[in-house]
Amino acid sequence: MLKAQNDGKKIKGEESLLAHFSPKSRYAEAYRTLRTNISFSMMGDEFKSLVVTSSLPGEGKTTTTINLAHTIAQMGRSVLVVDVDLRKPGMSKRFGVQKVNGFSNIVADVLGKPVNRGRIADFGLRDIIQLNALQLRTCVLNIVNKQNEVEFVFLKGELVDIYWKNRPGAKKLASVLIRERLLTESEAKIAFVHQKKSARRLGAVLLNLKMVEERELNKILAIQVMESFGVAVAMDDGRFSVKPNVEDGMYYPDLQSMNLSQLTNEFFASDGIKTSYLEKNIEDKILPMAEENLFLLPSGIVPPNPSELIGSVKSTYLLNVLKKKFDVVLVDSSPIVSASDALLLSQLVDGVVLVIESGATNRTLVKDVVQQLKMAKANIIGVVLNRADISKGSYYTY
Numbered sequence: 433m434l435k436a437q438n439d440g441k442k443i444k445g446e447e448s449l450l451a452h453f454s455p456k457s458r459y460a461e462a463y464r465t466l467r468t469n470i471s472f473s474m475m476g477d478e479f480k481s482l483v484v485t486s487s488l489p490g491e492g493k494t495t496t497t498i499n500l501a502h503t504i505a506q507m508g509r510s511v512l513v514v515d516v517d518l519r520k521p522g523m524s525k526r527f528g529v530q531k532v533n534g535f536s537n538i539v540a541d542v543l544g545k546p547v548n549r550g551r552i553a554d555f556g557l558r559d560i561i562q563l564n565a566l567q568l569r570t571c572v573l574n575i576v577n578k579q580n581e582v583e584f585v586f587l588k589g590e591l592v593d594i595y596w597k598n599r600p601g602a603k604k605l606a607s608v609l610i611r612e613r614l615l616t617e618s619e620a621k622i623a624f625v626h627q628k629k630s631a632r633r634l635g636a637v638l639l640n641l642k643m644v645e646e647r648e649l650n651k652i653l654a655i656q657v658m659e660s661f662g663v664a665v666a667m668d669d670g671r672f673s674v675k676p677n678v679e680d681g682m683y684y685p686d687l688q689s690m691n692l693s694q695l696t697n698e699f700f701a702s703d704g705i706k707t708s709y710l711e712k713n714i715e716d717k718i719l720p721m722a723e724e725n726l727f728l729l730p731s732g733i734v735p736p737n738p739s740e741l742i743g744s745v746k747s748t749y750l751l752n753v754l755k756k757k758f759d760v761v762l763v764d765s766s767p768i769v770s771a772s773d774a775l776l777l778s779q780l781v782d783g784v785v786l787v788i789e790s791g792a793t794n795r796t797l798v799k800d801v802v803q804q805l806k807m808a809k810a811n812i813i814g815v816v817l818n819r820a821d822i823s824k825g826s827y828y829t830y
Contacts, residue, residue, distance in 0.1 A: 449498055460503075466496075466816060467503040470785070473813045481751070481761040481781040482813065485774035487801045489767050491789040492818040494522045497764040500785075505725035509759035512718065514729045514751075516763050516777060518738035521731035523764045533717050534730030535750070536741060542713040543567075543746040549673045557664060558700040559709045560672055565589045565693060566746050571677065577670030580663050589745075591692040595633075596660035603659070605634050608652055609644060619643050661696065714753055727758070738766070743776045751780045768801045778810035787816045 515523035568589035585593040609615035765774040
C-alpha cells in the first residue's frame with residue numbers, strides 16, 4: 433500500500449529500541465505493561481491516536497513513543513509514528529531520515545501551495561475543492577469541459593455557492609420561478625434589465641426589487657446548487673482554473689441548514705474513491721520500518737514557524753487522514769516547556785501521555801505542565817515515570 437521514499441528499503445533504528453531486546457527482558461515487559469495500562473485507561477473509548485510529550489528535553493519521550501509503537505504493532509495493528517517535534521526532530525534523527533520530506537513538507541507544500549489551473553483528472557474534484565478550503569481562500573473555482581461550465585465560490589475557505597453557468601433555459605432561475613408562480617414574466621423582464629446594468633446575479637436583483645421573498649428564493653436556489661454540484665461531479669474530463677477574488681455585490685443564498693462543505697465531503701467519502709492526489713502525496717512521505725506493521729512519517733524540514741504550522745487547519749486535516757489509514761497513530765511532540773506545540777496537538781488526538789524522568793524533573797514544573805494540559809482540555813491518559821530505579825526499596829514496596 434505504501435511506497436517508501438528511500439528506494440523501498442525499510443528503516444532501522446538504533447540499539448536502544450525495543451526490537452533489539454529479548455521479548456522476555458524487563459525492558460520489553462515494561463513497555464508491554466505501558467501498552468496494557470493505556471488500553472485500560474482508554475476502556476470504553478476508541479484508542480486511535482496519542483501525543484507523547486514531556487516537560488523538558490531529554491526525558492525519554494522519543495524512546496517511549498517508538499517502543500510503545502513497537503509493542504502495539506506486535507499485536508497485529510498497523511501503527512504510524514509521526515515526528516511532529518518540528519524544532520528538534522529527535523525521532524527522525526534517530527532513524528537517519530531528518531533530511532527526508534515529511535510532516536512539515538506535506539502541510540506547507542502539498543496542502544499549503546495553491547493550485548490555480550490544471551486537468552480535473554490529474555487532481556480530482558474532491559481534492560481541488562479541499563485545497564481551496566484548507567488554504568482559506570476567497571476565490572472562484574471554475575471547471576469546464578465541452579458540455580458544461582460550473583463555478584464554486586469560496587469565502588475564506590468556506591464553500592458558499594455552486595453555480596452552473598450554462599444551465600439550460602428551462603432550468604434557469606427565472607424560468608423556475610415563473611413556473612412555480614413566484615414571479616411573472618413581466619417582472620422577469622424588468623429584473624433582466626436591472627441585472628444587465630448591475631452585472632449582479634439575478635437572485636440579488638430580484639431581492640433588491642422585492643419581487644420575490646428571500647425564503648422562497650432560497651428554496652429554489654438550494655435545489656439548483658445541488659443540481660450544479662451533480663453536473664460538476666460528472667465533469668472528470670475537463671479543466672479547472674482559480675480566480676483569486678470574488679465579485680462584489682453577489683448574492684449567495686442562505687441555504688437554511690445546508691452546509692455545502694459538509695455535503696460535498698460526505699458525497700466524496702461515499703463515492704468509492706480509493707486514491708487521490710492528496711492521499712498519494714501523503715502516502716509517498718510515509719516510510720515502512722523494519723518491524724512488521726510499523727511505519728514512520730518523518731518531521732520533514734524544520735519550518736520557521738512550527739506552532740503556526742501545527743495549529744493550522746491543514747495539520748488537522750493531515751492527522752485525520754492518517755488516523756483513517758492506520759489503526760493507531762502515535763505523535764512525538766516537542767516538550768511542553770519549550771513550546772506550545774503539544775498543547776495544540778492535544779486537541780487533535782484521543783489522549784496525551786506525559787513522560788517524566790525519575791529523580792530529574794522538578795515536581796513544581798511537572799504540576800505546571802499538567803495544569804497547562806488541563807487548561808488546553810487535553811485528555812491526559814497518564815504519566816510515564818522513565819528511568820526509575822526499581823531496585824530501590826521505595827519503588828519495590830510501591
